[in-house]
Amino acid sequence: MIVLNHISKVYSNGTVALQDMNLAIAQSQFVSLVGPSGCGKSTVLRLVAGLSKKSSGTIEWGVNREVKKLAYxxxxxxxxxxxxxxxxxxxxxxxxxxxxxxxxxxxxxxxxxxxxxxxxxxxxxxxxxxxxxxxxxxxxxxxxPNVLLMDEPFGALDEITRSKLNSDLLNLWQQQRWTVMFVTHNIYEAVYLSNRVIVMAARPGRAIADIAIEAPYPRTEAFRTSSLYNKYCREVSEQLSVVSDRLYV
Known part of the structure; x- marks a missing residue:
C-alpha cells in the first residue's frame, strides 16, 4: 500500500530530521512507529499525508490517486x-x-x-x-479512509482510558481493515495494537528494526498478561535501549 524509498527530510535551518528512511507497509496492516523524541516519527506521517515536502527519496502508493483516501x-x-x-x-x-x-x-x-x-x-x-x-x-x-494516520492520539490520556480506546480502535480496525500508521512512545501500546513495530533511530531518523508481532487477533486483555506479549515488549525495549545508548556515545 505504502512504500517509502530512501526518504530524507532536511529543514530550512539545517536540521536533518530523516535520512535514508525506508519502509514498506502492506494493505490493511497496523504498523506502529516508536523511537526517542525528535527522531522523526511525526515527520514520516506528515510526509505520507502530503503535509510536508520530502528533501529526497520517493513515496509510492499501491493504489490509484483516485482511490487513495487518507485521514489524520x-x-x-x-x-x-x-x-x-x-x-x-x-x-x-x-x-x-x-x-x-x-x-x-x-x-x-x-x-x-x-x-x-x-x-x-x-x-x-x-x-x-x-x-x-x-x-x-x-x-x-x-x-x-483506506489509510489512517494517527500521531500519538492517546498520549495525553490516563492509562484506563487509553487501554479502553486501544481495544476499541482494534475492534474498529478489524471491521474496517484500514492501513494504519500509528506513532507512539508507549511500547506496550505499540505491541498490543500492531502487526509490526518499527523502531526508529535518534536524529537523523531512520528505521533500525522491524519487529513482526505474530499474535492473533482479536487481542483481548488476556494478551496483555501473556508471555508472548511480554516477549515482544522486551524485544522492542531492547532495540530502544540500543538507540538510547547511541544518544550518549
Missing amino acids: VFQDPTLLPWANVTENVRLPLKLAKMSQRATAKRVQEAIELVGLSGFERSYPRELSGGMKMRVSIARALVTQ
Whole structure:
C-alpha cells in the first residue's frame, strides 16, 4: 500500500530530521512507529499525508490517486469549541461542500462506530478527554479512509482510558481493515495494537528494526498478561535501549 524509498527530510535551518528512511507497509496492516523524541516519527506521517515536502527519496502508493483516501488523527483532538459532536464530525464533509442532508447518515454512523451515541448534541467542554478523542477519530472515519494516520492520539490520556480506546480502535480496525500508521512512545501500546513495530533511530531518523508481532487477533486483555506479549515488549525495549545508548556515545 505504502512504500517509502530512501526518504530524507532536511529543514530550512539545517536540521536533518530523516535520512535514508525506508519502509514498506502492506494493505490493511497496523504498523506502529516508536523511537526517542525528535527522531522523526511525526515527520514520516506528515510526509505520507502530503503535509510536508520530502528533501529526497520517493513515496509510492499501491493504489490509484483516485482511490487513495487518507485521514489524520492528531495528538490533540482540535475540536471546534462552539460546535457540538455532530457538527465537529461533519466538519471535513462540510469543507468538501457536501450538504448536511446528504451526509447525515454517514455522520451518525461514524458517531456510533466510536461509541458516542447519545452525545450528538454535546459540546467539547462537556466531554472527557477520552470522549474528545473519540470525536476526533469519528471525524477521521467520516471521510471513509483506506489509510489512517494517527500521531500519538492517546498520549495525553490516563492509562484506563487509553487501554479502553486501544481495544476499541482494534475492534474498529478489524471491521474496517484500514492501513494504519500509528506513532507512539508507549511500547506496550505499540505491541498490543500492531502487526509490526518499527523502531526508529535518534536524529537523523531512520528505521533500525522491524519487529513482526505474530499474535492473533482479536487481542483481548488476556494478551496483555501473556508471555508472548511480554516477549515482544522486551524485544522492542531492547532495540530502544540500543538507540538510547547511541544518544550518549
